[in-house]
Amino acid sequence: MRVIATIEARMSATRLPGKVMFPxxxxxxxxxxxxxxxxxxxxDEVVVASTVSMPDEAIADLCRRIDCRVYRGPVEDITQRLLNAAKGADLIVQLTGDCPLIDPEHVDETVRRITDAKADYASNSLNGCTFPIGFDVRAFTMEALQRSAxxxxxxxxRVHGSYFxxxxxxxxRLVGWEPPAELRWPELRLTVDEPADYELVRRVFEHLYPERLDFxxxxxVTLLRKTPDWVAINSAVRQKTLAEG
Structure with a gap:
């Protein structure tokens, strides 16, 4: 079984343009x-699913520098973009470029759940977010995605890829899994939509990355429970609804 993880990324984010290139x-x-x-x-492979929009040439350039395959497809039709980006996959892990704190162990656990259950779709946010926002992972079969298209x-x-x-x-057939008690923190924002989000994530990386690259x-979560003043930085940011894209 071939597993491809796709990362949706574009430069023209409505609330924080160019964020995927922020340091x-x-x-x-x-x-x-x-x-x-x-x-x-x-x-088996990570593929960046970007767009044909001219500003996204910067994303393609970065992918070439880090030897990561990039596919550039339609701006609004993410379903089609994923189908083409993950061509040849049996299973797709769908991730977004504004969630840089994704844990690879969560990716593996989601793949294990969908495989063990012989399901069409698996997620750690199937019943709503219980993990912090920004830790969510979705996986689905290529067959299910094609059927949804x-x-x-x-x-x-179409703008959410696997939403159908x-x-x-x-x-x-859907399966989900929940976090252990110590990781339950649905109010915590660790996705980057606005400057305050970026400031929090930047601090997390600068604190943890020098000591452990694979934190x-x-x-x-342990760090942020000890630094409530950091958590307050983006506590007022509103999460977009699905209808807002």
Whole structure:
């Protein structure tokens, strides 16, 4: 079984343009995320799923420098972008470029869950976010994604890639898994949408990365429970709804 992890990344984010290239511990955010996902033992390849938009040439240049395959497809139709980016995969792990603290162990656990259950889709946020926002991982079969593309051309489905699978449990077999008690913190934002988000994530990287390149989700949560003033930095940022893209 071939497993490809896709990372959706573009320069024209509405709230914080160019964020995937913002520095974290001396390298662009996207590079740090690729490095982390490559540590997942059950992933065969990491592919950046970018767009044909001209500004995204900067993303393609970075991918060439770090020897990471990049696919450039439609801006709004992420379902089609994933289908093409992960061509040849049996299983796709869907990640986004604004979540640089993804834990490779969570990627592996999600792959194990979907494989063991012979399911179509697996996620650690199936029943809502119980992990911090930004730790969420989704995996699904290529067959399920192709089926979702054939069944729906709704823009909301297509802009989220696998959303049609998630919202149709009567058509697909879904499995989820929950965090251990010490990692339950759904109010904590570790995704980068606004400057305050970036400031928090930047501090986490600068504190943890020099000591341990492969720091874990548990390391992040342990640090932030000891630094409530850091947590307050982005506590007022509103999470976008699915309809907002």
């Amino acid at each position: 974290l511990a001396g390298a662009p955010m996207l590079q740090r995320l690729v490095e982390r996902v490559r540590r997942a033992r059950l992933v 054939d069944l729906s051309d709704d823009p909301v489905d 699978i998630y919202r149709n449990p009567q058509l697909f 874990s989700a548990r390391d992040v």
